[in-house]
Amino acid sequence: xxxxxxxxxxxxxxxxxxxxxxxxxxxxxxxxxxxxxxxxxxxxxxxxxxxxxxxxxxxxxxxxxxxxxxxxxxxxxxxxxxxxxxxxxxxxxxxxxxxxxxxxxxxxxxxxxxxxxxxxxxxxxxxxxxxxxxxxxxxxxxxxxxxxxxxxxxxxxxxxxxxxxxxxxxxxxxxxxxxxxxxxxxxxxxxxxxxxxxxxxxxxxxxxxxxxxxxxxxxxxxxxxxxxxxxxxxxxxxxxxxxxxxxxxxxxxxxxxxxxxxx
Amino acid sequence: xxxxxxxxxxxxxxxxxxxxxxxxxxxxxxxxxxxxxxxxxxxxxxxxxxxxxxxxxxxxxxxxxxxxxxxxxxxxxxxxxxxxxxxxxxxxxxxxxxxxxxxxxxxxxxxxxxxxxxxxxxxxxxxxxxxxxxxxxxxxxxxxxxxxxxxxxxxxxxxxxxxxxxxxxxxxxxxxxxxxxxxxxxxxxxxxxxxxxxxxxxxxxxxxxxxxxxxxxxxxxxxxxxxxxxxxxxxxxxxxxxxxxxxxxxxxxxxxxxxxxxxxxxxxxxxxxxxxxxxxxxxxxxxxxxxxxxxxxxxxxxxxxxxxxxxxxxx
Numbered sequence: 001x002x003x004x005x006x007x008x009x010x011x012x013x014x015x016x017x018x019x020x021x022x023x024x025x026x027x028x029x030x031x032x033x034x035x036x037x038x039x040x041x042x043x044x045x046x047x048x049x050x051x052x053x054x055x056x057x058x059x060x061x062x063x064x065x066x067x068x069x070x071x072x073x074x075x076x077x078x079x080x081x082x083x084x085x086x087x088x089x090x091x092x093x094x095x096x097x098x099x100x101x102x103x104x105x106x107x108x109x110x111x112x113x114x115x116x117x118x119x120x121x122x123x124x125x126x127x128x129x130x131x132x133x134x135x136x137x138x139x140x141x142x143x144x145x146x147x148x149x150x151x152x153x154x155x156x157x158x159x160x161x162x163x164x165x166x167x168x169x170x171x172x173x174x175x176x177x178x179x180x181x182x183x184x185x186x187x188x189x190x191x192x193x194x195x196x197x198x199x200x201x202x203x204x205x206x207x208x209x210x211x212x213x214x215x216x217x218x219x220x221x222x223x224x225x226x227x228x229x230x231x232x233x234x235x236x237x238x239x240x241x242x243x244x245x246x247x248x249x250x251x252x253x254x255x256x257x258x259x260x261x262x263x
Numbered sequence: 264x265x266x267x268x269x270x271x272x273x274x275x276x277x278x279x280x281x282x283x284x285x286x287x288x289x290x291x292x293x294x295x296x297x298x299x300x301x302x303x304x305x306x307x308x309x310x311x312x313x314x315x316x317x318x319x320x321x322x323x324x325x326x327x328x329x330x331x332x333x334x335x336x337x338x339x340x341x342x343x344x345x346x347x348x349x350x351x352x353x354x355x356x357x358x359x360x361x362x363x364x365x366x367x368x369x370x371x372x373x374x375x376x377x378x379x380x381x382x383x384x385x386x387x388x389x390x391x392x393x394x395x396x397x398x399x400x401x402x403x404x405x406x407x408x409x410x411x412x413x414x415x416x417x418x419x420x421x422x423x424x425x426x427x428x429x430x431x432x433x434x435x436x437x438x439x440x441x442x443x444x445x446x447x448x449x450x451x452x453x454x455x456x457x458x459x460x461x462x463x464x465x466x467x468x469x470x471x472x473x474x475x476x477x478x479x480x481x482x483x484x485x486x487x488x489x490x491x492x493x494x495x496x497x498x499x500x501x502x503x504x505x506x507x508x509x510x511x512x513x514x515x516x517x518x519x520x521x522x523x524x525x526x527x528x529x530x531x532x533x534x535x536x537x538x539x540x541x542x543x544x545x546x547x548x549x550x551x552x553x554x555x556x557x558x559x560x561x562x563x564x565x566x567x568x569x570x571x572x573x574x575x576x577x578x
Binding site for chain 1: 340
């Protein structure tokens, strides 16, 4: 199994693509922190805009406000993560490499698991880049009149929790990209379906009275990134997120192990 | 022990039968040509042997292991399926390192195979900058990574210029001399006849021939090509010869009579007796290409397959 993971890591080391991935994570972290201070107070928190969910002034002025940019932009990070997981997965099909990989390692589930493990590793780096960029850009929030006095309290815990929450939410986003890419064998289709569903379809579902809003994937992802919300407890969000990932991976695994990878 | 055996191996894709009850046994060592027109089932046979697709019925073994357990023989088989496949943005070396990790192969093999295919000086360049010939060589290098006993190369000279083809042929000969079994597929027999010891010919999924090149050459026929001095006599000449018991086959120019060199004088006498002077009388043997076309048909395999599918026939 270690062989497969090392093989995947070697193929993931595509400098330009990784730079785009890490660069976008850093860019979004900086962008959100730059506009968050002025946006807070102007926006209605009950009406989150697609992609960004700004905290309230009270949340921003609390110790956790230091890393609030990560949870605020978690969906934007998620779109990037989904896209890159889908890209790296679909690349094996578009390049034709999948035939060589399957011929070399006939136990296909190992290939899928190896790819997922390698992508988890790179995602950890990408989340770290986002966290570092957030720390660099966070002072911009203070420049817009938000009190940052509480930010010095228990900094390691705040940073650690924010990192873990964002990382876990990104794993769900990434797994979504991987699963759809395995099923569709296309990065473009995977990104379109994944992003379209979470950002557009779920917004429409929320408008329907009586819809199970709290169980939706987007709601779950937001709750994980925020460490839980008023509507969805952190533990529930984690359990639901894990369920989505497991079900998705099982479906992808079944399809991948049975599919004719040569057509 | 045979390297590959198949018994009534059949694979269908919807109405198309890509492999039709193929039974064969491939001996170890040397170069084995797998030849047939486009769409004949060559690639399907390779895919089934590699465990990439399951047969509809029948069975097969590689190194004595059933194809239902490809993990038992995967490390002993190097392969290049269709076109060489790599991550274009990565260097040739990185691509091979990735595959070496997958196989659990020592990294020293990467340098060895790069040297073997003559890419050692260009291995740090991204694959996207490689010519088709260099990609083919890299594909063969990838197939050699595990130092396999069996190499299966699907059309390895596809897209290469004549010099590149000669180079790849030399490389394949060298690999066979080292004791490996090399299975090479091609839709052009002339590409294989110069290097193969053994040949498998298939068309529309059916096995037409499996045997040594010597056995195949034994199937070639002697013939005498003739042409009358005046074109107007051609039809009468054909009638006279048929009536006289000669066997005629279609020819592009004049007439082709199936007969050995010792019958040349008798043929000339038969024409003269009918009052026809021959302007051409040449003895020859069928070339392998002619024999191949005779066996596989003179119609493009894919076109014929598509036509049959459209008509609802099973190839």
